[in-house]
Amino acid sequence: MSKTIQNRIVYDKELILRLQRGDEWAFQLMVRRFRTKIFSIAFGITLDTEESQDIMQEVFLQVYRTIGDFRGDASLATWLHRITVNRSLNWKRRWARRFKWLHVSTDSTDGLPAAEPESDLPSPEIRVANAQTRQQIDKALKMLPEQARTIFVLRELEGLAYEEIADAIGIKLGTVRSRLFHARKRLKEILQPLVEEEE
Amino acid sequence: MRYRFRCLLVVVFLTLSWFGTADSLLAQESCRISVDTILAARNDNVVDPKLKRHIGELQSMFNYTSYRLLSSESLNLSVGQSGMVSLPGDRRLKITPQRIHGSRADIALLMMKQTRTVFETQVQLLNRGNLFVGGPAYQNGNLIFKISSAY
Amino acid sequence: MTHPDSNVCDEMLLDRYLDGDVDAGERVQMEAHIAACRQCRRQVAALEAFSQNLNDRVQHAVDSVDFVALEKQVLNKALRQYRSRGGLSRFVASLKYIIPATVTAGLLLFFTYSNYVLKPPPVPSAIINSFTGSMSSVMIFETPETRQTILWYTEETDVESEPNAV
Numbered sequence: 001m002s003k004t005i006q007n008r009i010v011y012d013k014e015l016i017l018r019l020q021r022g023d024e025w026a027f028q029l030m031v032r033r034f035r036t037k038i039f040s041i042a043f044g045i046t047l048d049t050e051e052s053q054d055i056m057q058e059v060f061l062q063v064y065r066t067i068g069d070f071r072g073d074a075s076l077a078t079w080l081h082r083i084t085v086n087r088s089l090n091w092k093r094r095w096a097r098r099f100k101w102l103h104v105s106t107d108s109t110d111g112l113p114a115a116e117p118e119s120d121l122p123s124p125e126i127r128v129a130n131a132q133t134r135q136q137i138d139k140a141l142k143m144l145p146e147q148a149r150t151i152f153v154l155r156e157l158e159g160l161a162y163e164e165i166a167d168a169i170g171i172k173l174g175t176v177r178s179r180l181f182h183a184r185k186r187l188k189e190i191l192q193p194l195v196e197e198e199e
Numbered sequence: 200m201r202y203r204f205r206c207l208l209v210v211v212f213l214t215l216s217w218f219g220t221a222d223s224l225l226a227q228e229s230c231r232i233s234v235d236t237i238l239a240a241r242n243d244n245v246v247d248p249k250l251k252r253h254i255g256e257l258q259s260m261f262n263y264t265s266y267r268l269l270s271s272e273s274l275n276l277s278v279g280q281s282g283m284v285s286l287p288g289d290r291r292l293k294i295t296p297q298r299i300h301g302s303r304a305d306i307a308l309l310m311m312k313q314t315r316t317v318f319e320t321q322v323q324l325l326n327r328g329n330l331f332v333g334g335p336a337y338q339n340g341n342l343i344f345k346i347s348s349a350y
Numbered sequence: 351m352t353h354p355d356s357n358v359c360d361e362m363l364l365d366r367y368l369d370g371d372v373d374a375g376e377r378v379q380m381e382a383h384i385a386a387c388r389q390c391r392r393q394v395a396a397l398e399a400f401s402q403n404l405n406d407r408v409q410h411a412v413d414s415v416d417f418v419a420l421e422k423q424v425l426n427k428a429l430r431q432y433r434s435r436g437g438l439s440r441f442v443a444s445l446k447y448i449i450p451a452t453v454t455a456g457l458l459l460f461f462t463y464s465n466y467v468l469k470p471p472p473v474p475s476a477i478i479n480s481f482t483g484s485m486s487s488v489m490i491f492e493t494p495e496t497r498q499t500i501l502w503y504t505e506e507t508d509v510e511s512e513p514n515a516v
Contacts (some may be wrong), residue, residue, distance in 0.1 A: 036412055321478075
């Protein structure tokens, strides 16, 4: 085991102990360390900025509430992945959000996040091209089944190994492989017209 | 420990409920009759210490200036059972509880002087209530009989 | 798993190759195949481009978020939760004893008050149902406030009776 991994394990153990003692500073450290990662995973699954922010908060609050029950059978990161994936997959079942998911237009700029910052690129054409690309990404991801999209996001965004993905979602290694395979297969079908268009 | 404590609370609750309802639900079969003989007079201001508790009551009812407790007797009588209390001046009071219901006891009282019946009365006496019977002359004052029941 | 014919497209192997989940032999195999197979080459390129675009897409969303403010929000909520949880859970745990103890205390107070403190109800202390006797006079009355019943009689032979005692 490399020194970096060993150091991380020690660091994690210390952090967890402090969290279990209710150390506020330790909680702040954990939030700072994992906030972007959790948001990214939530966004990759939900494709909704506001919802992803809510999910991020809920994940940290849940950790704060239940850190006493954490037995250390997985790493802190894996535990956070698990909670984030569960909450992100459950968000669609909330009644308030479903209509927004189904009715976002992919042909207009309405589909863009509300709080889009001003781009620092001078060319409007590039901005439009980027926006179109984002819409294409969103469209393609939305066409993937939920479970497949989750695995794809964990693999491509977070670079998690198959074992880590299996741990995070609570499925077998073989299932990870097959779902990833089918996700890519479906994506290839979706992207096929775009590839041919470019050629 | 917690289980026993909770059981204790339940027992206390049930006991208190029992006492609260027992009076009204169960028929009483006996009662305790007390007869205090008081000599009330106007020639002095003596108040018997034993009557301190009742002096306010007595003074509100009678305009005597002195009250002396001559005797105090208690009888535990079952319904239908008679008891006799000896009173000053060769008097006797026969007491017979006849029925105890709700908050009152039906009691028959028979006052006798020597061999003669002075009066007979049927009263409904409140539980822990008093009946003041007076006032045959005696010595330098009058006798007041404080009759009370408890059940 | 190495396919014997490098000219045949093996989608599963390609997948594992993209994830780095191949041995040295399989890697060489796939690299040779991709170099020769236009279709696989296109697919690899498309998937890699998509992956890059996905990362850019998410990064774009991350850049739009004020994480400092969010962090503050989370910390405040966590602290609030901690404070209320401590007080609330202690309170809830104590209810198991508070409720029966309160009920018992209430009953005790009620019985004590009604039996020892509360004035008797304003009913006559005695009700005379019947009276017979040989006497000069008899009066039955009750005191106005406490309604104590007084039976005052004068015996026939009583020469010192006090009709004005009350």
